[in-house]
Amino acid sequence: MSKYTLKKENFIEWLLNDHEDRLYFGSRFCIELINEHKINVSLEELFSERDYIPIHILEEYDKDYTQFETDEIEIDLIKLI
Numbered sequence: 001m002s003k004y005t006l007k008k009e010n011f012i013e014w015l016l017n018d019h020e021d022r023l024y025f026g027s028r029f030c031i032e033l034i035n036e037h038k039i040n041v042s043l044e045e046l047f048s049e050r051d052y053i054p055i056h057i058l059e060e061y062d063k064d065y066t067q068f069e070t071d072e073i074e075i076d077l078i079k080l081i
Contacts, residue, residue, distance in 0.1 A: 010057045058078065
């Protein structure tokens, strides 16, 4: 059962925030486009490929008061909205 929520917009912004990540996903999608002639990936698939999500992008995160004991949360505890 999900304990935390994460907006899809926040997830994709975080996922592609880093230059190295943009290079990785760009290469991945180009290879898939060349091989399969289409890109077939959903945001939910990209989410499920993560092991952890940083707490600062969760809806429940409050920078002034944090109840979290770690900087990352396992994706099993998060619902993508």
